[in-house]
Amino acid sequence: xxxxxxxxxxxxxxxxxxxxxxxxxxxxxxxxxxxxxxxxxxxxxxxxxxxxxxxxxxxxxxxxxxxxxxxxxxxxxxxxxxxxxxxxxxxxxxxxxxxxxxxxxxxxxxxxxxxxxxxxxxxxxxxxxxxxxxxxxxxxxxxxxxxxxxxxxxxxxxxxxxxxxx
Amino acid sequence: xxxxxxxxxxxxxxxxxxxxxxxxxxxxxxxxxxxxxxxxxxxxxxxxxxxxxxxxxxxxxxxxxxxxxxxxxxxxxxxxxxxxxxxxx
Numbered sequence: 001x002x003x004x005x006x007x008x009x010x011x012x013x014x015x016x017x018x019x020x021x022x023x024x025x026x027x028x029x030x031x032x033x034x035x036x037x038x039x040x041x042x043x044x045x046x047x048x049x050x051x052x053x054x055x056x057x058x059x060x061x062x063x064x065x066x067x068x069x070x071x072x073x074x075x076x077x078x079x080x081x082x083x084x085x086x087x088x089x090x091x092x093x094x095x096x097x098x099x100x101x102x103x104x105x106x107x108x109x110x111x112x113x114x115x116x117x118x119x120x121x122x123x124x125x126x127x128x129x130x131x132x133x134x135x136x137x138x139x140x141x142x143x144x145x146x147x148x149x150x151x152x153x154x155x156x157x158x159x160x161x162x163x164x165x166x
Numbered sequence: 167x168x169x170x171x172x173x174x175x176x177x178x179x180x181x182x183x184x185x186x187x188x189x190x191x192x193x194x195x196x197x198x199x200x201x202x203x204x205x206x207x208x209x210x211x212x213x214x215x216x217x218x219x220x221x222x223x224x225x226x227x228x229x230x231x232x233x234x235x236x237x238x239x240x241x242x243x244x245x246x247x248x249x250x251x252x253x254x255x
Contacts, residue, residue: 012245
Protein backbone atom coordinates (compact mmCIF):
# COMPACT_ATOMS: atom_id res chain seq x y z
CA UNK A 1 0.00 0.00 0.00
CA UNK A 2 2.83 2.42 0.80
CA UNK A 3 4.14 3.55 -2.58
CA UNK A 4 4.97 6.79 -4.37
CA UNK A 5 1.78 8.63 -5.34
CA UNK A 6 -0.46 6.96 -2.76
CA UNK A 7 -2.71 9.39 -0.94
CA UNK A 8 -2.78 8.83 2.80
CA UNK A 9 -4.32 10.56 5.76
CA UNK A 10 -1.95 11.84 8.38
CA UNK A 11 -2.88 10.62 11.83
CA UNK A 12 -0.51 12.44 14.15
CA UNK A 13 0.63 15.92 14.91
CA UNK A 14 -0.36 19.37 13.80
CA UNK A 15 -1.31 18.22 10.29
CA UNK A 16 -3.43 15.27 11.50
CA UNK A 17 -6.48 14.67 9.35
CA UNK A 18 -4.90 16.14 6.23
CA UNK A 19 -4.47 14.28 2.95
CA UNK A 20 -0.87 13.62 2.04
CA UNK A 21 0.69 12.08 -1.07
CA UNK A 22 3.79 9.96 -0.63
CA UNK A 23 6.54 11.59 -2.67
CA UNK A 24 9.47 9.43 -1.70
CA UNK A 25 10.16 6.42 0.47
CA UNK A 26 13.27 7.21 2.44
CA UNK A 27 13.58 4.27 4.75
CA UNK A 28 11.79 1.28 6.24
CA UNK A 29 10.00 3.66 8.56
CA UNK A 30 10.04 7.06 6.90
CA UNK A 31 8.46 8.57 3.81
CA UNK A 32 8.51 12.06 2.32
CA UNK A 33 5.00 13.46 2.09
CA UNK A 34 3.38 16.51 0.53
CA UNK A 35 -0.11 17.78 -0.22
CA UNK A 36 -2.55 19.14 2.32
CA UNK A 37 0.23 18.94 4.90
CA UNK A 38 3.60 20.58 5.21
CA UNK A 39 6.17 18.86 2.96
CA UNK A 40 8.11 16.74 5.40
CA UNK A 41 9.51 13.41 6.46
CA UNK A 42 6.92 11.27 8.19
CA UNK A 43 6.74 7.91 9.92
CA UNK A 44 4.80 5.37 7.85
CA UNK A 45 2.92 4.27 10.96
CA UNK A 46 1.53 7.79 11.18
CA UNK A 47 -0.12 7.44 7.75
CA UNK A 48 -3.37 5.71 6.90
CA UNK A 49 -3.42 4.87 3.16
CA UNK A 50 -6.59 5.45 1.16
CA UNK A 51 -7.76 3.98 -2.15
CA UNK A 52 -6.77 7.14 -4.07
CA UNK A 53 -3.57 7.48 -6.03
CA UNK A 54 -1.98 10.23 -8.14
CA UNK A 55 0.53 10.02 -10.97
CA UNK A 56 3.76 11.47 -9.71
CA UNK A 57 7.38 10.49 -9.88
CA UNK A 58 9.69 9.98 -6.97
CA UNK A 59 10.78 13.30 -5.52
CA UNK A 60 8.45 15.53 -7.54
CA UNK A 61 8.17 19.19 -6.62
CA UNK A 62 5.37 20.81 -4.63
CA UNK A 63 3.90 22.51 -7.72
CA UNK A 64 3.32 19.21 -9.54
CA UNK A 65 1.66 17.68 -6.50
CA UNK A 66 -0.44 20.80 -6.08
CA UNK A 67 -1.72 20.49 -9.66
CA UNK A 68 -2.54 16.79 -9.13
CA UNK A 69 -4.36 17.54 -5.90
CA UNK A 70 -6.41 20.25 -7.56
CA UNK A 71 -7.51 17.75 -10.21
CA UNK A 72 -8.91 15.56 -7.43
CA UNK A 73 -10.52 18.54 -5.78
CA UNK A 74 -8.40 18.42 -2.64
CA UNK A 75 -7.04 21.49 -0.94
CA UNK A 76 -3.29 22.03 -0.66
CA UNK A 77 -1.18 23.39 2.14
CA UNK A 78 0.62 26.50 1.02
CA UNK A 79 3.19 28.22 3.13
CA UNK A 80 2.57 31.92 3.32
CA UNK A 81 5.32 34.05 1.91
CA UNK A 82 6.89 36.25 4.49
CA UNK A 83 6.60 39.92 3.73
CA UNK A 84 9.44 42.15 4.76
CA UNK A 85 8.31 44.16 7.72
CA UNK A 86 9.12 47.83 7.57
CA UNK A 87 11.05 49.38 10.37
CA UNK A 88 9.16 51.95 12.41
CA UNK A 89 9.13 55.10 10.26
CA UNK A 90 9.09 57.67 13.06
CA UNK A 91 12.52 56.84 14.43
CA UNK A 92 13.94 56.55 10.97
CA UNK A 93 12.52 59.93 9.94
CA UNK A 94 13.97 61.73 12.95
CA UNK A 95 17.38 60.18 12.45
CA UNK A 96 17.33 60.94 8.72
CA UNK A 97 16.36 64.58 9.31
CA UNK A 98 19.14 65.09 11.82
CA UNK A 99 21.66 63.44 9.50
CA UNK A 100 20.66 65.52 6.44
CA UNK A 101 20.68 69.00 7.95
CA UNK A 102 22.00 69.09 11.48
CA UNK A 103 22.60 72.90 11.44
CA UNK A 104 18.96 73.71 10.84
CA UNK A 105 17.90 71.42 13.57
CA UNK A 106 20.22 73.02 16.08
CA UNK A 107 18.80 76.46 15.19
CA UNK A 108 15.30 75.20 15.57
CA UNK A 109 16.19 73.76 18.91
CA UNK A 110 17.73 77.00 20.19
CA UNK A 111 14.81 79.23 19.27
CA UNK A 112 12.17 77.44 21.27
CA UNK A 113 14.61 77.31 24.17
CA UNK A 114 14.80 81.11 24.20
CA UNK A 115 11.06 81.41 24.12
CA UNK A 116 10.86 79.02 26.98
CA UNK A 117 13.24 81.20 28.98
CA UNK A 118 11.08 84.23 28.35
CA UNK A 119 8.04 82.36 29.47
CA UNK A 120 9.86 81.03 32.48
CA UNK A 121 10.65 84.49 33.84
CA UNK A 122 7.52 86.64 33.57
CA UNK A 123 8.28 88.14 36.99
CA UNK A 124 11.16 90.13 35.51
CA UNK A 125 8.93 91.63 32.86
CA UNK A 126 6.42 92.65 35.47
CA UNK A 127 9.15 94.34 37.50
CA UNK A 128 10.27 96.35 34.47
CA UNK A 129 6.73 97.44 33.76
CA UNK A 130 6.29 98.53 37.36
CA UNK A 131 9.47 100.59 37.26
CA UNK A 132 8.28 102.45 34.15
CA UNK A 133 4.97 103.22 35.76
CA UNK A 134 6.70 104.57 38.84
CA UNK A 135 8.87 106.94 36.83
CA UNK A 136 5.81 108.21 34.98
CA UNK A 137 4.01 108.71 38.24
CA UNK A 138 6.93 110.68 39.69
CA UNK A 139 6.94 113.02 36.71
CA UNK A 140 3.21 113.54 37.03
CA UNK A 141 3.64 114.32 40.72
CA UNK A 142 6.30 116.92 40.06
CA UNK A 143 4.08 118.59 37.48
CA UNK A 144 1.15 118.75 39.87
CA UNK A 145 3.38 120.16 42.60
CA UNK A 146 4.57 122.88 40.32
CA UNK A 147 1.03 123.80 39.28
CA UNK A 148 -0.83 123.45 42.56
CA UNK A 149 1.08 122.78 45.70
CA UNK A 150 -2.28 122.33 47.46
CA UNK A 151 -2.96 119.22 45.47
CA UNK A 152 -0.07 117.35 47.07
CA UNK A 153 -2.28 115.08 49.03
CA UNK A 154 -4.60 114.32 46.16
CA UNK A 155 -1.69 113.49 43.91
CA UNK A 156 -0.27 111.13 46.48
CA UNK A 157 -3.67 109.46 46.79
CA UNK A 158 -3.95 109.18 43.03
CA UNK A 159 -0.56 107.58 42.88
CA UNK A 160 -1.65 104.99 45.32
CA UNK A 161 -4.89 104.36 43.50
CA UNK A 162 -3.37 104.22 40.07
CA UNK A 163 -3.97 100.76 38.67
CA UNK A 164 -0.95 98.54 38.55
CA UNK A 165 -0.30 97.00 35.15
CA UNK A 166 -1.51 93.47 34.83
CA UNK B 167 -7.10 31.01 63.97
CA UNK B 168 -7.41 32.26 60.43
CA UNK B 169 -9.88 34.91 59.39
CA UNK B 170 -13.46 33.64 59.41
CA UNK B 171 -13.79 33.81 55.66
CA UNK B 172 -10.72 31.60 55.27
CA UNK B 173 -12.05 28.87 57.53
CA UNK B 174 -14.15 27.59 54.66
CA UNK B 175 -12.82 24.45 53.09
CA UNK B 176 -13.46 25.84 49.65
CA UNK B 177 -10.03 27.39 50.09
CA UNK B 178 -6.96 25.40 49.34
CA UNK B 179 -4.24 25.45 52.00
CA UNK B 180 -0.62 25.65 51.00
CA UNK B 181 2.00 25.29 53.69
CA UNK B 182 4.90 27.62 52.97
CA UNK B 183 8.17 27.69 54.84
CA UNK B 184 9.34 31.25 55.40
CA UNK B 185 12.99 32.35 55.47
CA UNK B 186 12.73 32.78 59.26
CA UNK B 187 11.93 29.11 59.71
CA UNK B 188 8.20 29.45 60.38
CA UNK B 189 5.59 27.53 58.46
CA UNK B 190 2.69 29.69 57.41
CA UNK B 191 -0.49 28.76 55.63
CA UNK B 192 -1.35 30.42 52.35
CA UNK B 193 -4.99 30.31 51.37
CA UNK B 194 -6.08 30.20 47.76
CA UNK B 195 -8.94 29.06 45.63
CA UNK B 196 -8.84 25.46 44.50
CA UNK B 197 -7.65 24.60 41.01
CA UNK B 198 -10.19 23.24 38.50
CA UNK B 199 -10.47 19.60 37.57
CA UNK B 200 -7.79 18.06 35.35
CA UNK B 201 -8.74 17.92 31.67
CA UNK B 202 -9.84 14.48 30.48
CA UNK B 203 -10.34 12.91 27.07
CA UNK B 204 -14.03 13.11 26.25
CA UNK B 205 -14.01 9.64 24.72
CA UNK B 206 -11.88 7.45 27.00
CA UNK B 207 -11.63 9.74 30.08
CA UNK B 208 -7.86 9.50 30.38
CA UNK B 209 -5.97 12.51 31.63
CA UNK B 210 -4.96 14.84 28.83
CA UNK B 211 -1.34 15.90 28.61
CA UNK B 212 -0.28 19.38 27.65
CA UNK B 213 -3.36 21.04 29.12
CA UNK B 214 -2.46 23.21 32.12
CA UNK B 215 -4.53 23.05 35.28
CA UNK B 216 -4.96 26.68 36.19
CA UNK B 217 -7.69 29.08 37.24
CA UNK B 218 -9.34 31.01 34.39
CA UNK B 219 -7.56 34.27 35.18
CA UNK B 220 -4.22 32.61 34.56
CA UNK B 221 -5.44 30.79 31.49
CA UNK B 222 -6.55 34.12 30.03
CA UNK B 223 -3.01 35.43 29.97
CA UNK B 224 -1.50 32.29 28.48
CA UNK B 225 -0.83 32.00 24.77
CA UNK B 226 -3.25 29.76 22.92
CA UNK B 227 -0.55 27.30 21.89
CA UNK B 228 0.43 26.59 25.49
CA UNK B 229 -3.13 25.79 26.53
CA UNK B 230 -3.72 22.73 24.36
CA UNK B 231 -1.90 20.51 21.82
CA UNK B 232 -1.73 21.98 18.34
CA UNK B 233 -3.60 19.20 16.55
CA UNK B 234 -7.24 18.75 15.56
CA UNK B 235 -9.37 18.04 18.64
CA UNK B 236 -6.38 19.12 20.76
CA UNK B 237 -7.44 19.55 24.40
CA UNK B 238 -10.63 17.53 23.77
CA UNK B 239 -9.50 14.08 22.66
CA UNK B 240 -6.38 12.15 23.57
CA UNK B 241 -3.96 11.34 20.76
CA UNK B 242 -4.84 7.65 20.57
CA UNK B 243 -8.59 8.36 20.38
CA UNK B 244 -7.98 10.88 17.62
CA UNK B 245 -5.88 8.38 15.71
CA UNK B 246 -8.67 5.81 15.92
CA UNK B 247 -11.20 8.39 14.81
CA UNK B 248 -9.12 9.41 11.79
CA UNK B 249 -8.49 5.79 10.80
CA UNK B 250 -12.22 5.10 10.96
CA UNK B 251 -12.89 8.11 8.75
CA UNK B 252 -10.21 7.11 6.25
CA UNK B 253 -11.49 3.54 5.97
CA UNK B 254 -15.12 4.58 5.60
CA UNK B 255 -14.31 6.67 2.52
